[in-house]
Amino acid sequence: MMVALRLFISSAVFSSVIATAYWIFSKEPTGTFLLGVMSFGLLFVAGYTIVAEREADLVGDRPEARPVDAAGELVGTYSIRSPLPVWTALAVSCVGLGIVVSPAVAALGVVAMLIAGVLFILQSR
């Protein structure tokens, strides 16, 4: 994770420098705000990575690791098939489309989204 850590920190520092330079040169609020939000987001991720992932031991980070070194540890369950993604996307699209076409379609989409949410929670247990 050291590479990821360095990447996020350097990106955050770079964007902060750009945001500061932009404000100094232009005094233009919209762009400075956008660059500021971007810098804050990157700083947040960098901070999180430092606090939570600094000592993560990934087998992919070990240069001499062999495939057998990864054996035995279970990282979770992969669902190869699930109707929920297409259902969720359809529900979200109905909400979006319904807002501009018909409130009834939007309401239907909201109900479908709620059902998808419940099913996601149940399936993840």
Next chain:
Amino acid sequence: MSPIAEQAVAPPGRSDLLGWLTSTDHKRIGTLYVITSLGFFLVAGALAVVMRTQLARPNSTLVSPHAFNQLFTLHGTAMIFLVVAPFAVGLANFLIPLQIGAPDMAFPRLNATSYWMFLFGGLTVFLGALTSEGAADSGWTAYAPLSEIKISTGLGQDMWIVGVFLVSVATILTAINFITTTFIYRAPGMTMWRIPIFAWEMVATSLLIFMAFPSLAAALLLLFVDRHLGGHAFDPSYGGNAVLWQHLFWFFGHPEVYVLILPYFGVVSEIIPVFSRKPIFGYTGLVIAAFAIAGLSMGVWAHHMFTTGAVDDPFFSFLSFMIAVPTGVKFFNWIGTMWRGSISLATPMLFCVGFLMNFLLGGVTGVMIASPPIDFHAEDSYFIVAHMHYVLGGGSLFAIFAALFFWWPKMFGVKLDERLGKLCFWLLFVGFNVTFFPMHLLGIEGMPRRVFTYPDVGSFPLLNSLATAGSYVMLAGVVAFAWNVVVSTRKRDPVGPDPWEANSLEWWTSSPPPEHNFDDLPPIRSARPVFDAHHPEIAKGGAG
């Protein structure tokens, strides 16, 4: 943590419709992305041919001005949001887990949700054409006040907003998946400095998506509020600011150009070493250049706004010039890889060479218009159309075809025909340059873009006729590709795991790969694990 995972549900059969609808397998989702983006490409390409036919002669009336506005809006929207970016997302979906030795993406259901949202979003944009006033007609940039309710009164513009919003959310979700997968799910020994350049480019692209796409989503929401909920964010008559739209849009829009090109830098970085029989020259330099381009691209959005008079031109001009440096580094690396290599000009390599030549011209004109004095003359002329098509058409599109020919055997288990492939390349290469090179001259002569016709003056008729003829040659190239797919699929000549004698891990497993991706993995001691396994006498171990 290891990439070993339990497979909870039996894999669906390859041909069942329900299996495709409900699949969360990254290879199927990647394939769906690729096929869908090619479908949108055919539609968007057809729209372009209609536009070129309208512009073949002066004072033509094949389509009305209103219809022409819809045509270029749908063409631009489709090519940017539904073709070039999603093809890269599809390719990355298919390849990244294979290239880093993972069993799937980190969040398979989120991955599938992203695809379906992208598909429904794209269809929503096009469904606008069925409404009474037709599709959106304010261009793919949807500049306010053109896109405000006072001017764009139709439902088509609303459906464009909803569709593009869905696509942008889907893209953000996918970026989360790519970054997590690449950082966490690498196989034993696959350190970050050994992952293929394509995977690195997708990490850089995903970071760009994180930073840029929220601005687009926010701009679309504000526009919707303006149109239907009484907002006036972009309406100067009520204290709003139309230039605000340009800031928000281009804060997304310029990084988007790099979202559209960085993955394809990765594609050519994968293909050129294989057909030069050499390792990539300057692996670390290529990676650093990718992040330098990504970082700088976040600070150049307002070079699209020089002529508004509302931005700091020297600041944006300087940073825009700076982007040429890491891009030049990449060119140096690609040429260095080919230098004294044993080059074979198979179809994927031909497309890569075409990419280099076209993109170079697009890059050079990009440097020209990064200079405000030149940009003031070129703004909103056909010169800009030529520039952006040399970058995204001559660049990204040629890399798309390179990727199709290179990874087709891995995706579908059969190789595309080489003879037809070369025919496809030459038709597209000649057609592309005949279409778009004259547009530089048209722009210099003063022809504005986005006009449905033009008067019979100067070189306008000749250059436009030439461009239209070129577009028909390109169409023939696309037909040659489609015919190649039909012929190769019918011939059904199966290939082994590694038909190109390539380098990266996806070529270790069968073509197409099994549901679980790998039956076994080779030791990973460099950025070319498959080459190392096949040539232990040359493999030297260590990074890079």
